[in-house]
Amino acid sequence: MSESRNVVIVTGIPGVGKTTVINTAVDMIKEEYGEEVLILNIGTEMFEIALAKGMIKDRDELRKMPTSKQREVQRLAGEAIAKKGKSARAIVDTHTLIQTENGFLIGLPEWVSRPIQPKTVVLIEADSANIASRRNSDETRTRDEQLVDDIRVHQEMCRAAAVSVGTLTGATVRIIKNREGLVEEAARELAETLME
Amino acid sequence: MSESRNVVIVTGIPGVGKTTVINTAVDMIKEEYGEEVLILNIGTEMFEIALAKGMIKDRDELRKMPTSKQREVQRLAGEAIAKKGKSARAIVDTHTLIQTENGFLIGLPEWVSRPIQPKTVVLIEADSANIASRRNSDETRTRDEQLVDDIRVHQEMCRAAAVSVGTLTGATVRIIKNREGLVEEAARELAETLME
Amino acid sequence: MSESRNVVIVTGIPGVGKTTVINTAVDMIKEEYGEEVLILNIGTEMFEIALAKGMIKDRDELRKMPTSKQREVQRLAGEAIAKKGKSARAIVDTHTLIQTENGFLIGLPEWVSRPIQPKTVVLIEADSANIASRRNSDETRTRDEQLVDDIRVHQEMCRAAAVSVGTLTGATVRIIKNREGLVEEAARELAETLME
Numbered sequence: 090m091s092e093s094r095n096v097v098i099v100t101g102i103p104g105v106g107k108t109t110v111i112n113t114a115v116d117m118i119k120e121e122y123g124e125e126v127l128i129l130n131i132g133t134e135m136f137e138i139a140l141a142k143g144m145i146k147d148r149d150e151l152r153k154m155p156t157s158k159q160r161e162v163q164r165l166a167g168e169a170i171a172k173k174g175k176s177a178r179a180i181v182d183t184h185t186l187i188q189t190e191n192g193f194l195i196g197l198p199e200w201v202s203r204p205i206q207p208k209t210v211v212l213i214e215a216d217s218a219n220i221a222s223r224r225n226s227d228e229t230r231t232r233d234e235q236l237v238d239d240i241r242v243h244q245e246m247c248r249a250a251a252v253s254v255g256t257l258t259g260a261t262v263r264i265i266k267n268r269e270g271l272v273e274e275a276a277r278e279l280a281e282t283l284m285e
Numbered sequence: 286m287s288e289s290r291n292v293v294i295v296t297g298i299p300g301v302g303k304t305t306v307i308n309t310a311v312d313m314i315k316e317e318y319g320e321e322v323l324i325l326n327i328g329t330e331m332f333e334i335a336l337a338k339g340m341i342k343d344r345d346e347l348r349k350m351p352t353s354k355q356r357e358v359q360r361l362a363g364e365a366i367a368k369k370g371k372s373a374r375a376i377v378d379t380h381t382l383i384q385t386e387n388g389f390l391i392g393l394p395e396w397v398s399r400p401i402q403p404k405t406v407v408l409i410e411a412d413s414a415n416i417a418s419r420r421n422s423d424e425t426r427t428r429d430e431q432l433v434d435d436i437r438v439h440q441e442m443c444r445a446a447a448v449s450v451g452t453l454t455g456a457t458v459r460i461i462k463n464r465e466g467l468v469e470e471a472a473r474e475l476a477e478t479l480m481e
Numbered sequence: 482m483s484e485s486r487n488v489v490i491v492t493g494i495p496g497v498g499k500t501t502v503i504n505t506a507v508d509m510i511k512e513e514y515g516e517e518v519l520i521l522n523i524g525t526e527m528f529e530i531a532l533a534k535g536m537i538k539d540r541d542e543l544r545k546m547p548t549s550k551q552r553e554v555q556r557l558a559g560e561a562i563a564k565k566g567k568s569a570r571a572i573v574d575t576h577t578l579i580q581t582e583n584g585f586l587i588g589l590p591e592w593v594s595r596p597i598q599p600k601t602v603v604l605i606e607a608d609s610a611n612i613a614s615r616r617n618s619d620e621t622r623t624r625d626e627q628l629v630d631d632i633r634v635h636q637e638m639c640r641a642a643a644v645s646v647g648t649l650t651g652a653t654v655r656i657i658k659n660r661e662g663l664v665e666e667a668a669r670e671l672a673e674t675l676m677e
Contacts, residue, residue: 192655249445263388459584
């Protein structure tokens with residue numbers, strides 16, 4: 090069926106525990122339904138496409154491609170992901186907004202998210218203070234108020250980015266809270282979304 | 286004039302009192318200007334179009350249409366609404382984000398909102414704690430903190446969705462607060478937007 | 482190089498001190514790098530284009546143009562800005578959301594922001610209470626709680642608008658805080674973004 094949408098984009102800022110939630114959900118589905126869920130990565134898809142097309146020789150060259158070529162490869166990566174999602178349930182493990190020194194980089198621009206045709210964009214979220222203390226754990230016990238606030242703003246803006254992707258693609262937007270010590274619950278919600 | 290935009294999309298999550306605000310505003314305009322305001326519904330427009338085109342026989346079949354057909358009918362519904370809005374002031378009574386078990390469903394995806402060419406997207410909002418107690422009134426007196434927070438997040442994300450629609454269509458975005466016991470004020474603001 | 486993106490869109494609601502931040506940043510760059518930064522304005526570009534095309538005779542007529550013509554001129558203004566940004570670093574001094582009596586007007590609709598091809602959308606922000614007291618300073622000492630809250634919501638919605646523009650154009654989104662008495666710091670951040 091050409092219309093089945095099996096791709097779930099899973100996002101979350103550093104420190105929310107995204108990888109653990111994804112892996113736990115994938116294990117649950119394997120155990121309970123005997124089904125394998127693909128975990129896809131936009132960068133890997135881009136690399137494979139650019140390599141196959143002879144545009145690059147190694148991964149390093151990917152970043153050095155001119156912007157217009159990069160976008161073309163991003164678009165093709167989106168299409169490749171959608172194709173894989175026709176025959177299997179798939180997660181795209183990525184970001185909505187990536188914090189850089191010069192502001193937030195858009196992880197899901199239009200030319201990537203449209204071709205993916207995602208079923209759902211999931212936002213894995215955690216308590217901002219918890220994320221801050223996880224990021225800081227080695228250096229300091231004191232909670233940095235500014236950092237907590239920055240994390241809160243980052244998570245809020247990720248929601249807006251996900252809604253923007255939803256408006257363009259029709260994907261549903263689901264917030265999954267990864268509460269301290271309750272990763273199984275978060276994984277259960279993600280598994281439900283994948284199996285829906 | 287082919288460029289007049291008379292369609293105002295009115296949204297609000299369950300419990301904000303949207304219907305009362307709409308009806309009161311429509312009554313005000315009838316009384317004060319002797320003008321009828323159309324209250325339109327995307328689902329009804331879709332049903333009429335799909336029926337007229339012989340795509341379905343009853344309303345039940347509408348939901349069962351394949352996604353691509355549904356989108357086509359949604360787009361045509363948007364166009365039909367825009368057409369009705371050329372000759373009369375019209376409200377589209379709908380949602381920006383609909384809460385489901387699997388996350389938020391996008392009420393105004395691009396292929397619906399673009400053809401509507403709305404003048405304004407109105408967000409009827411109410412205090413999150415009030416909405417929670419209205420929803421809970423039968424069952425419990427205790428205010429559920431989690432529910433209040435979820436409602437707050439839902440309303441915030443609806444704002445992002447409205448802004449996204451505004452960016453694509455040029456519609457203005459207006460928040461109208463429906464304050465406890467002051468529905469006339471909210472209706473007055475909506476009437477102003479309609480008569481603008 | 483046809484792909485260099487030198488245009489930074491700088492936005493901020495009235496009272497954040499946007500003009501001072503922009504001027505200070507432009508002075509810094511002139512002093513430290515000997516480089517002139519263009520400060521562009523969408524309205525001015527629109528006026529020049531419409532005048533050159535014989536569509537209008539004076540600035541007043543710009544607002545009176547039919548919507549579809551206005552959009553066409555806006556689009557051309559965006560293209561003119563992008564062109565200027567190929568050969569020099571440029572700031573577009575504008576707004577994401579403009580507060581009007583009938584809600585927020587979209588400052589960066591799709592047909593303006595796409596042709597600009599911005600490198601970054603900067604949100605100059607300030608503390609909502611500070612903005613409120615700056616706006617009120619002549620009239621009253623008492624801080625209007627409702628005003629502070631409205632300003633907070635306005636700034637939050639501007640973030641959503643910037644993210645929406647980023648999703649369509651790939652521009653990064655940077656929040657720059659203009660803290661009381663620390664305009665040099667804010668200008669330094671803007672200068673970094675411009676020189677990036």
